[in-house]
Amino acid sequence: MREVLRSRGFSKLPHPSGSSRVDPSAPEAERGEQGLMCGLPAYIHGFPPSSEGAGRSILTRLAYDAHRLRSRAGMLWGWICETVLSRRLSLFLSCTHTFARSCPMKNTQAGGRAGPAPRRPQGADSRPAALNSLSTHLDESGGFELFRAIDRIAASMAANATGGISPTAIWLAYSDWLVHLYRSPGKQAELGNKAWKKLGRLARYTIRRALTEKTPNCIEPLSGDTRFRAEAWQELPFVLWYQVFLLTQQWWHTATHDVPGVSPHHENVVSFSMRQVLDVFSPSNCIFTNPEVLDRALQTGGRSFVEGFQRFIDDLSRNLNSEPPAGAEKFRVGEDVAVTPGKVVYRNHLIELIQYTPSTGSVYAEPLLIVPAWIMKFYILDLSPENSLIRYLVGKGFTVFCISWRNVTAADRNLGLDDYRRLGVMAALGAIGLIVPKCKVHAVGYCLGGTLLSIAAAAMAHMEDKRLASVTLLAAQTDFSEPGELELFIDHSQVESLEGLMWQRGYLPAFHMAGAFQLLRSNDLIWSRMLRHYLMGEPPPMNALIAWNADATRLPYRMHSEYLRSLFLNGDLAAGRYVVDEHPVAIQNIRAPIFALGTERDHIAPWPSVYKIHYLNDTDITFVLTSGGHNAGIVSEPGHPGRRYRFAHKKAEDPCLHADRWLERAELREGSWWPAWVEWLEARSSPQRVPPPAMGAPASGLPILADAPGTYVHQR
Template identity: 35%
Template sequence: MADTGYRNDGNASDENVGHPTIDDYLIKDPESFALNLARMIEQAGKAAAAWAEPREKGLKNGDADEPLTDMVRTLSQFLEFWLSNPARTLEAQTRLFSSFLSIWTNSIRRMAGETVEPVAIPEPKDKRFRDEDWVKNPFFDFLKQAYLIAGKWADDLIEKTDGLDDHTKRKAAFYVRQFVHAASPANFVFTNPELFKETVAASGMNLVNGMRMLTEDIIAGNGDLRLRQADYRHFRLGETVATTPGKVVARNDLVEIIQYAPATEEVFKRPLLICPPWINKFYILDLTPEKSFIRWLVAQGHTVFVISWVNPDARHAKKGWEAYIEEGILFALDTIEKRTGERKINAIGYCVGGTLLCAALALIVKRGDERVKTATLLTTQVDFEHAGDLKIFVDEEQVRALEAAMAKDGYLDGTKMLGVFNMLRSSDLIWPYVVNNYIRGKEPVPFDLLYWNADATRMSAANHSFYLRNCYLENRLSRGEMVLGGQEISLRDVGVPVYSLAARDDHIAPAPSVFAGSRCFGGDVTYVLAGSGHIAGVVNPPDRRKYQYWTGGKPEGAYGDWLNDSQEHAGSWWPHWQEWIETQSRKKADARHFQPGDPDLIDDAPGAYVRMRI
C-alpha cells in the first residue's frame, strides 16, 4: 500500500490509496474533445433560449423574485453585523486565512514526504468526496479541505452574529447553507477529480448530453428548471403505482372518494377514512404493491376509504379550510355512512391532512357529530411553535408577497412548493441530480418515491393563506384560537383516542414538535416515534424489516425525557398500530364487496383527480 501522507483521514479505504496517476487527467482525443465542447456550447445556447423565451413573451413575471429578495434582505442584516465593526471583521478573516494557511502548509509537508494530520475531514455520511483522488491528489485534497473549512467558518459566523432574532438567524443559516452546498468543489468538472476523469474519458460527450437534458428540463418547466430526479417513464398511475383495486364512489368539485375492494372474507365493522395532505397526491400511501400502506390495511381487514383532492385551479381560489372540511372530510364521512351504514369510523390523517382532520374534529364535535371514534395522525403538527424547516419561508413579509402572487391566478403553482421542499434538502435532492444529469449526462434511475415527489400539486389561494397564517404564523390551532364556521375551535374538545406517529429524522414535522402537539388534545394520546424521516418513517412495510420505532409513556414532560425512557422495537410501526386499533374495536362484519350495477361506482381507482397534472 502506498502512503497518502495522512495517518488516517477517515475518507479513503486502504485498498484505494496510492500515488495519483496523471494519465487519468490527460485528454486522449483533442479533436473529439474540442468538437464536443462546441456541441456543449450550442446546447447551452438552446437552454438559455428556453429560459429567455417565456420572459420575452411576458409569460413570466417577477413573482419568482420574492425568495431572492428575502434572501438578500436577510443576508444584508447578517453582513451588517460583521461589516459594521472592522476589528470584528478582521478577526473573522484572520481565523479563516489561518485555517487556509494550515492546509497549505500541510500540503507542502506532504509533498516533502512527511505524514500529517488533515485539517478538515468530511462527515462519514458525506458521499461527495469518496473518489480516492480527493485524498491522493494534493490539489483536490486542498480544495476539499478549504471548502470544508470555509463552510464551517460560515456556520460559525451565523452562530456568533448578535442582534438577530431567532427567525432571522435561522433564515440566514439556511441561505448560507444553500450557498455552501452550491459552492462545493464536487459540483464542478475542474474541481472534482471524478467528474474530470469521466469528462476526459468521454471526450466531453457527457457535457453535451448534460446540456441537452438541461434544455429539456427548462422546456418542461415552461422557462424554469424542472429538475428531474428519476426516470419517470417507468411509472404509470393505476398500472405500476397506485394499483390497489378500488372504485371512486363519490365526487364533487373538490374531492373524489375512493373505496378499496376487500381482500378478506370478514372486515372490521368500523370503516377507515384516510385524509392525505393536499400538498401532495394521496398515492404516497399506495406506491408499488410492496410498499403500499393502503394495500396492507385492506389485507388486515379494513374497509378503506381515501380522499383524493382535486389539483386546484382558478375555480377553487376561494376554497379555504371550511370548504376543505365541509366538501372534503364531511363529504367523505357522509359517503362512508351511505356506503356502509356505519356511524362509527376510524380516521387517519397524514401531515397537513392530519392537521386539517384535527381542526375538523374540533369543529364537528361542537355540532354533536361524533362519527369519528379514533384519530391516527402520521407526522402531523398541530402546535407550530417549534415547526420544521418550512418555517424559514413563513413570516409576515413573505406571506404577504405570496398572497399577492396567488391573487393573480387564484392558486400557488405546484412547482413553487416542489422547489421549496427540494431546497430544504438541497444536498440530497438538488445537487446530486445536477451533477448526475447535467455534468455526467446520465439519466436518473427509476425511483417510485421521487416520481411521486415530482407529481406536484397546486394550492388554492384561500386554503394556503389560511394554513400559513393560522398555523405557521399565529399558531392558532394549538391555542384554541382558530375560527372555523364562525366558531372558535379547541383541540381540547377532541376526546377520542389518538395515535400520533412522529419520525425521528423528520425535517418537515420534527418529532419534538409533534410531541408538543400531542398535549393539545382532550383524550388519551399514544405517541410513537418511527425511525427515518417524513416519508420513509411512515411508508415502511413490515416485510422490508427496515428502521425501528419507539414506544413509551404518555407524551408528557420533555421530549428528551420521553425518548430516554422509551423502548426501541425493530422494524415497522404498522403492526403496532394494528394492535392499537384493534383495542379500540374488534367487531367484524361481512366483507363489503362492490355490487354490479351500483350507481355510485364512478370510476376505477386511483380516479381522475389524481391524474391532473400542473
C-alpha cells in the same frame, strides 16, 4: 364584474358571450358601460373577488376609456390603449396625494353628525375630467379598497419578477445581521481570530500533506455530507481544495450565528442563504475541481459530457413544457401504480371518495378513512402492490376509504381551508355513515391532511360529535411554532409576496412548492442530481416514488393564504383561536385516542414539531418515531431493509415528557412500524368481526361512479 356594475346602477350589460352589441336607446354613459365588458382586457377579468369596490371601479373607468377610444379611432388604437392600461395605473401611484386631497372629506356638524363635504363653486375645479371621475369613485367606497387593489397589483408584479421570493425579507435579514455585527467588536475579533487560526491549520496541513501522504485531514465533512467521500478526493490537489471549502464553510457558519441582537429568524435566513451561496462554489460542482467527474470523462473519452448535456437539454425542455421527467411514463396511474381494487362511491367539487374492495371474508366493524394532503396525489399510500399501505390495511381486515383531492385551477381560487374541511373530511364522513351506518370511524391524516383532520376532530369534539373511534396523524403538525427550516420561507413579508404571486394566477403553482422543498435539501436534491446526471452523464434513477413526486398539484389562493397566516404566522390552532362555524376550536377537546408518527429525517414536518401534540392534548397518545424522511418513512413496508422505529404510549393520566426525554426512554424496535400500528387499531376496534359492507349505497344516493383510482387523480 357584471355584478359589481349592476350594484352601481348599470343594469343593461352585454351578453356574457362577449357580444359587442350595445343598446342604442340607452344614454351615452350607459352605452359606454354596456360596451365595457366587450373591451375588457383579460387580466382585469382575472381579478379576484377580494379586489372589489373601488379597485374594480378604477379599472372599470380605465377600460371604459379604452372602449370609447376603440369605437372612435379604430381597433388598433383601442388595442394600444389597452396595452398601456397598466401604465396608467402606475401613473396613479405618483398621483395618490393629489387624488387623496381631491376626495370629499367627512364634515362633522354640530351634534356630532357627519355632514356632506363642502362643494367647490362650479367651474372652480380645473382638474381633468378623469380625476373628477376618480374622486367620485373614491367618494363612493372611501378609497380604501382602491388603495388595497393597487397594493395587490404592485405585489403581484414584484412577485412575478422575483419568482415569489420577497427581496424585502432578505434585505431585512441581512440588514439585521450586518448592523449587529458592525456593533459587536467582540464578535468581529472572534471572527478574525478564527480566520487566522484556520489559515494556520491549513498551512500546517498543506506542508505535512506534501511530505506525508497519510496526514490526517485538518477538517472532516459533516455526517450527512457525502460529496467528498470518494477515495479520489484524498489525492492532491483535490484534498486541499475541499479542505479550503470546508474551513470556509465552517467560518461562515460562525459568522452568521450567535451575533448579539440578531433575531433567530433573521439569523436562520442569513445562515441558510449563505450556505446556498457557498454550495454553488463547492469544488464538487466544478468540472475541473471534481476528481470523480474528471475520472469519468477519461474513462468514457468525454462521452459523459455529451450524454450529460443531452440530459440537461431534455430536462430543460420537459420543465418548460410542464412534462414529467424521463421514465415517469412507465408508472401509469391505475395500471402500474394505484392499482388496489376499489370504487369511487362519492364525488363533489373537491373530492372523490374511494372505497376499496375487501380482500378478507370478514372485516372490523369500524371503517378507516384516509385523509391525504392535497399538495400531493393520494397514491403515495398506494404505490406498487409491494409497498402499498392501503393494500396492507385491506389485507388486515379493514374497510378502507380514501379521499382523492381535485387538482385545483384558477376557478377554485376562493376555496378556503374550511371548504376543505367541509367538502373533504366532513363530506367523506357523511358518505361513510351511509355506507357503514352506526359505526365509528378510524380517521387517518397524512401531512397537511393530518392538520386538516385535527381541525375537523377538534370541531367535532366541540359539537359533541363522537363519530371518530381514533385519530392517526402521520407526519402532521398541529403546532407550527417550530416548523424547522421550512420557517425560512414563512414570514409576513414572504407571505405577502406569495399572496401576490397567487393573486394573479389564482393558485400556487406546483413547481414553487417543489422548489422550496428541494432547497431545504439542496445537496441531495439539487447539486447531487446535477453532478451525477449532467457532469458524469449517469442516467437518472426512476421508481414509483420518484414518478409520484413528479406528479405535483396546485394549491388554491385563499386556502394557502389562510393556512400560512392562521396556522404558521399566527399559530391560531395551537392557541385555540382557530374558528370553525363561528366558534374557536381547541385540540385539547379531542378525546379519541391519538396515534402520532414522526420521521427522523423529515425536512417538512420535523418530528419534534409533530411531537408537540403531547403539549396540546391530554388524551391517550401513542407516539412513534421511525427512520426515513417525510415520504420514505411513511412508505415503510414490512421487510424493508434497514428500517427501525421508536415506540412509546402515554396514558391520559401519565405526565408529559419533553421530546428529548421521550427519545431517551422510548423503546427501539427493528423493522416496519406498520404492524405496530395495525395492532394499535385492532385494540381500539370491536372484537367481533362482521361481513364486509356493500360497495357504495345506491339506495341512499351513493352509486358506484367509477373504478379506483377515480378521475381526479388524473388531473394535471
